[in-house]
Amino acid sequence: MVEIFGIPSYALFGQLLIGLINGSFYALLSLGLAVIFGMLNIINFTHGAQYMMGAFAAYLMLQYLGVDYWIALVVVPILIGATGILIERLFLQHIRKLDHLYGLILTFGLALIIEGLFRNQFGSSGKPYQIPALLQGGRNLGFMFLPNYRAWVIAFSLVVCFATWFAIERTRLGSYLRAATENPALVRAFGINVPRMVTLTYGFGVGLAALAGVMAAPIYNVSPQMGSDLIIVVFAVVVIGGMGSILGAIVTGFALGVIEGLTKVFFPEASSTVIFVIMAIVLLIRPAGLFGRTV
Amino acid sequence: MAETSALLAVTDLQAWYGESHILHGASFEVRAGEVVTLLGRNGVGKTTTLKSIMGMVEQRAGSVRFDGRELIRLSSDAIARAGIAICPEERGIFSSLDVRENLLLPPQLLPGGLDLDHIFELFPNLRERQASQGTKLSGGEQQMLAIARILRTGARLLLLDEPTEGLAPVIIQQIGRTIGALKAQGFTILLVEQNFNFAATIADRYYVMEHGRIVDHFPTAALAANMGKLHEYLGV
Numbered sequence: 001m002v003e004i005f006g007i008p009s010y011a012l013f014g015q016l017l018i019g020l021i022n023g024s025f026y027a028l029l030s031l032g033l034a035v036i037f038g039m040l041n042i043i044n045f046t047h048g049a050q051y052m053m054g055a056f057a058a059y060l061m062l063q064y065l066g067v068d069y070w071i072a073l074v075v076v077p078i079l080i081g082a083t084g085i086l087i088e089r090l091f092l093q094h095i096r097k098l099d100h101l102y103g104l105i106l107t108f109g110l111a112l113i114i115e116g117l118f119r120n121q122f123g124s125s126g127k128p129y130q131i132p133a134l135l136q137g138g139r140n141l142g143f144m145f146l147p148n149y150r151a152w153v154i155a156f157s158l159v160v161c162f163a164t165w166f167a168i169e170r171t172r173l174g175s176y177l178r179a180a181t182e183n184p185a186l187v188r189a190f191g192i193n194v195p196r197m198v199t200l201t202y203g204f205g206v207g208l209a210a211l212a213g214v215m216a217a218p219i220y221n222v223s224p225q226m227g228s229d230l231i232i233v234v235f236a237v238v239v240i241g242g243m244g245s246i247l248g249a250i251v252t253g254f255a256l257g258v259i260e261g262l263t264k265v266f267f268p269e270a271s272s273t274v275i276f277v278i279m280a281i282v283l284l285i286r287p288a289g290l291f292g293r294t295v
Numbered sequence: 296m297a298e299t300s301a302l303l304a305v306t307d308l309q310a311w312y313g314e315s316h317i318l319h320g321a322s323f324e325v326r327a328g329e330v331v332t333l334l335g336r337n338g339v340g341k342t343t344t345l346k347s348i349m350g351m352v353e354q355r356a357g358s359v360r361f362d363g364r365e366l367i368r369l370s371s372d373a374i375a376r377a378g379i380a381i382c383p384e385e386r387g388i389f390s391s392l393d394v395r396e397n398l399l400l401p402p403q404l405l406p407g408g409l410d411l412d413h414i415f416e417l418f419p420n421l422r423e424r425q426a427s428q429g430t431k432l433s434g435g436e437q438q439m440l441a442i443a444r445i446l447r448t449g450a451r452l453l454l455l456d457e458p459t460e461g462l463a464p465v466i467i468q469q470i471g472r473t474i475g476a477l478k479a480q481g482f483t484i485l486l487v488e489q490n491f492n493f494a495a496t497i498a499d500r501y502y503v504m505e506h507g508r509i510v511d512h513f514p515t516a517a518l519a520a521n522m523g524k525l526h527e528y529l530g531v
């Protein structure tokens with residue numbers, strides 16, 4: 001058997017794979033948070049609940065409408081993104097000029113309500129979601145076994161992250177977004193409908209969370225608290241990466257997933273706390289986060 | 296007053312920031328093709344006047360008519376679409392955008408804007424600096440960029456807020472020539488200036504502001520006769 005640093009290779013690569021999977025979700029979720037924070041100046045505490053709604057929507061659509069994974073992957077982010085647009089129009093737009101704290105409390109309250117409603121309706125036990133037929137099974141790479149679905153999740157989230165980064169940093173629409181993040185009043189005075197951009201940005205961020213939820217459904221059980229479990233770690237990721245940095249959110253998400261996975265191999269006792277330890281260290285050395293712009 | 300009717304007619308303009316009442320009924324007008332300068336000491340409300348015309352001050356009242364259309368209740372994006380553009384006092388160059396992105400940011404809203412080649416003829420420095428980060432430009436270049444980017448939009452009325460502030464004399468001259476060229480192209484310009492000597496080289500008429508009101512106005516021809524009064528108004 002192949003060993004690396006005295007660790008059997010399948011264990012090492014197995015944990016690396018789990019780290020990359022977790023990292024994919026950290027990256028997708030912290031990316032959405034970063035996009036929303038940049039434009040709305042709101043720390044979206046509803047994000048975990050919206051991720052959970054994505055997973056549930058996929059589950060329910062499969063269960064009751066026979067809508068398969070691939071269609072859900074497209075339809076669910078649009079659907080849940082639309083509920084985000086509604087939330088922005090109904091609530092968030094009215095507290096834009098108030099202190100950050102109001103947005104935080106409002107979105108946190110919404111998360112509690114949404115999760116409560118789902119728990120009432122569906123109970124707290126996890127519901128299984130079948131891996132789509134096309135991606136069942138896996139391949140033996142020699143040094144490890146790679147399930148197809150997990151490979152897909154990593155590859156697809158990389159693509160989504162890159163596409164989002166590209167759209168924001170390299171396109172004309174993205175330049176509107178960056179400019180409106182810096183000085184919304186002036187961008188509006190140039191004739192751009194900034195309030196509509198803000199609404200759509202929130203919808204997009206929520207849609208990303210829902211997309212992550214659909215992708216997570218076949219890996220983790222679909223349950224009302226799946227979001228709140230994950231989101232705590234994601235907030236630590238965001239703090240480490242720095243609020244508002246798109247690239248920072250992506251890189252930190254994947255990197256911390258991997259670090260967490262490797263910690264599980266080399267120092268299992270610390271695996272659940274390592275991210276928070278890193279967060280504390282980063283906060284001491286670079287309070288704005290690794291990629292954050294100091295304001 | 297006017298042989299041609301005003302392109303911009305501001306009547307009894309009032310503005311507030313929260314509790315503080317800043318504009319107390321300013322009235323003035325700008326005719327098509329004119330360069331009109333708003334003079335006044337620090338803090339009298341010149342910037343607030345431009346921002347109120349542009350719709351960037353939330354609490355405002357009175358009347359702002361542009362091309363016959365009332366703008367006082369419109370949002371700033373709607374006012375931009377009506378054909379007004381602002382070059383703010385702090386310049387407002389975006390640091391997360393490169394020079395080209397800054398230049399292309401304001402969308403073309405109306406026909407008749409300048410094309411990029413034309414803009415680069417007016418501001419040759421910007422052509423070579425297109426890939427630089429917007430805020431890496433020198434102060435003078437940033438000012439050029441702030442003016443340049445509103446020329447593409449098709450706006451007919453340009454609101455320029457102290458474009459010479461803090462710049463070297465050579466650059467000020469260059470900006471003066473540019474404003475002259477823009478006037479020749481048919482742009483109408485409302486300029487806020489404290490640099491009186493600069494304003495004298497390009498303006499057709501002057502309004503003097505004090506405590507949020509227009510207290511005097513005269514054409515460039517009457518400048519010499521009004522010199523004494525002006526020194527008093529401006530405290531120079």
Ligand SMILES: Nc1ncnc2c1ncn2[C@@H]1O[C@H](COP(=O)(O)OP(=O)(O)OP(=O)(O)O)[C@@H](O)[C@H]1O
Nearest residue numbers: 312315317335336337338339340341342343344384
């Ligand atoms: N955002 C704001 N909130 C509250 N008060 C403001 C704000 N902006 C300006 N003011 C106040 O309004 C008054 C007029 O300011 P304004 O900027 O219009 O003056 P100005 O004539 O442009 O002065 P300057 O020549 O220094 O640019 C000042 O007393 C200023 O302190």
Ligand SMILES: [Mg+2]
Nearest residue numbers: 341342343384
């Ligand atoms: Mg001013």
